[in-house]
Amino acid sequence: MINVTKPYQPNKQKFLSLINRVYEKGTWTNNGPLVQELEKRLASFLGVENIVLVSSGTMALQFGYKALELTGEVITTPFSFVATRNSLLWEGLTPKFADIDRETYNISPKAIEQVITEKTSAIMPVHVFGNPCEMDEISALAQKWGLKVIYDAAHAFGVKYDGKSVLTYGDVSILSFHATKLFHTLEGGAVITCDAVLAEKVRSLRNFGLAAKQRVIGINGKMNEIEAAVGLCILDDIEVIHAERQEIFNLYARGLKDYVFFQNWNPSATRNYSYAPILLSSEELLVKIIDDLKAEGVSPRRYFFPNLDEGTGLSPSNQSMAAEDVSKRILCLPIYPGLEVSRVKKIN
Ligand SMILES: *Cc1c(COP(=O)(O)O)cnc(C)c1O
Numbered sequence: 001m002i003n004v005t006k007p008y009q010p011n012k013q014k015f016l017s018l019i020n021r022v023y024e025k026g027t028w029t030n031n032g033p034l035v036q037e038l039e040k041r042l043a044s045f046l047g048v049e050n051i052v053l054v055s056s057g058t059m060a061l062q063f064g065y066k067a068l069e070l071t072g073e074v075i076t077t078p079f080s081f082v083a084t085r086n087s088l089l090w091e092g093l094t095p096k097f098a099d100i101d102r103e104t105y106n107i108s109p110k111a112i113e114q115v116i117t118e119k120t121s122a123i124m125p126v127h128v129f130g131n132p133c134e135m136d137e138i139s140a141l142a143q144k145w146g147l148k149v150i151y152d153a154a155h156a157f158g159v160k161y162d163g164k165s166v167l168t169y170g171d172v173s174i175l176s177f178h179a180t181k182l183f184h185t186l187e188g189g190a191v192i193t194c195d196a197v198l199a200e201k202v203r204s205l206r207n208f209g210l211a212a213k214q215r216v217i218g219i220n221g222k223m224n225e226i227e228a229a230v231g232l233c234i235l236d237d238i239e240v241i242h243a244e245r246q247e248i249f250n251l252y253a254r255g256l257k258d259y260v261f262f263q264n265w266n267p268s269a270t271r272n273y274s275y276a277p278i279l280l281s282s283e284e285l286l287v288k289i290i291d292d293l294k295a296e297g298v299s300p301r302r303y304f305f306p307n308l309d310e311g312t313g314l315s316p317s318n319q320s321m322a323a324e325d326v327s328k329r330i331l332c333l334p335i336y337p338g339l340e341v342s343r344v345k346k347i348n
Contacts (some may be wrong), residue, residue, distance in 0.1 A: 002343060004301040006336045007179035007186075008241060010233030018229035027225060031207070034228035038185075041235055046158065047165040048192050050199035053228070054206050057154045057176025057189035059221040061087040064150045064172040064191055065122075066216070067201045072119035076152075077107040078307040079323040080126045083176075084152050085308040088124070096120070097309045102322045103264035105129065105277075105330075109137035111319070116141075122148040127156040127166060129275040130182075132266045135161065135169045142170075150174070153192075157183045158242070160270045167192040177231065182245070182274040183238060185231035188223050244337040245273035251344045252276050252333055276335040277303070283328040290331070298343075303332040 022028060035053055043051050054060050061083065065074070074088050078097040088095045098111035105128040112123060123142060125133045133151070142149045149170035153159075157175055159166045167173040177188035191202045204211045209218025234241075249271075253262065261279040265271060280286045286302070293300055305327045309320055334344075 002298045002334050002339065004299065004303070004332050004334050005180045006338065007184065008234055008237070008337055010230050011237070014233045014236070015229060018232060019226070022225050022229065029222060029224040031222065032225045032228070034225045034232060035223050038228045038231045038235070041232070042190070045235065045238070046167060046192075047160075048167050048194075050193050050196055052191045052199055052202045052206065053185075053223040054189050054191060054202075054221045055223055056187055056221075057152075057174055057178060057181075058083045058087050059206075060174035060176070060189035060191045061124075061150070061152060062091055063202045063205050063221060064174055065091045065093060066205055067191070067193075067198050068122065068148045068150060068171055070121045070148065070150075072121050073117060074122045074124050075107075075112050075115055075120060076124040076308075077126050077128070077323070078309040078320045079105055079128060079304055079327060080152065080308060081154070081304060082308065083154075084124070084126055093121075094119075095308070097307075097320055097323075099320045100128075100323045100326065101264075102326060104131055104133075104266065105263055105326060106131060106133045107138075108322075109134050109141060112138070112141055114319070116145055116147075120145070120147060122150055124150045124152060126152040126154070127159070129263060129277055130155040130157070130159050130272045131263055132156065132159060132161045132166045132269045134266075135166075139169070148172075154181065154189075155274050156272065157181065157274065158238070158270075158272045161266065162268050166269065168194060171195070172198065177227075182241065182272060183231070183234055185223065185227040185234075188227050188231065241337050242273065244339075245335055246271075247341070248335050248339055248344050249273045249276055251341065252278070252335075273335065275303070276333040278331055278333060279326065280329045280331065286329055286331055298334060300334065301332045302327075303330065305330070 151173040153173040154176035175190045177185040205218045206221040
């Protein structure tokens with residue numbers, strides 16, 4: 001069975017030699033040398049000032065909310081992974097959904113402004129499938145209404161906007177390093193911010209708040225040395241990973257261009273080929289294509305479906321028309337290094 005993605009395996013020799021280092025030193029967690037090395041290397045590879053590695057992308061979001069001291073309502077997109085919404089609910093914050101743009105699949109700045117209330121403390125847009133949001137408009141809104149901005153950049157590893165890392169926008173951005181993501185550490189994530197004081201706060205929060213000069217209630221959200229070792233190995237291969245994904249993506253783009261719609265990519269941004277979403281003309285056609293592909297041993301995913309404003313007991317929003325429509329017709333095709341080109345041609 002070909003799945004929509006497959007975790008990238010670190011080079012075994014290299015991984016075992018790092019594990020030997022862990023045995024020799026005897027440090028397995030608590031901000032060990034490999035975690036520190038990975039933070040340095042990622043900061044330089046991504047072009048960011050402060051990056052704090054944590055135990056998951058979900059924890060990274062929750063640390064972001066805590067560090068920014070968010071309260072009340074946070075405006076986000078209904079077209080994302082459940083962690084976007086659930087992380088807010090776990091922190092006692094209320095998600096308010098603003099509709100997306102039909103072409104970029106990202107939250108629409110116009111829709112954001114419509115749901116701002118006196119309880120709103122922040123905007124949490126998602127760079128959906130790695131495609132940067134309309135960040136200039138979002139910054140302007142945040143300024144106008146005095147709101148914080150935290151980007152869920154779980155899909156946007158390595159993406160540049162106007163020549164700069166997309167992670168340098170907003171007050172905070174987060175990455176997920178789950179095994180299914182483009183770059184991974186098995187489980188893991190990161191908080192990225194240009195504000196060094198905020199970064200220190202997250203460093204304290206991830207370790208129970210022990211080092212806090214501010215009185216913060218921390219929790220356990222640390223990355224361990226084994227996870228960091230996986231990340232260090234995979235970071236060495238990142239150019240190859242990118243090239244292989246690009247080749248697969250381009251095969252889909254060429255083969256399917258007359259039959260399906262593709263995401264409208266931000267013209268000022270680079271691509272990371274983290275996903276291969278196609279939009280079909282109807283949900284019926286989508287269901288038929290899934291059946292046909294399953295018969296061929298290929299398992300695409302309906303991603304993201306259903307909308308996040310459904311099924312939580314939150315008041316359903318009848319304003320997320322575009323998100324509802326897109327979520328019913330979108331399909332993510334298999335894309336990962338090692339997927340054979342002949343199989344990609346067959347999927348076409
Ligand atoms: C994967 C993902 C997350 C959560 O990351 P975990 O590391 O799995 O906790 C959050 N938001 C989005 C958009 C994601 O795709």
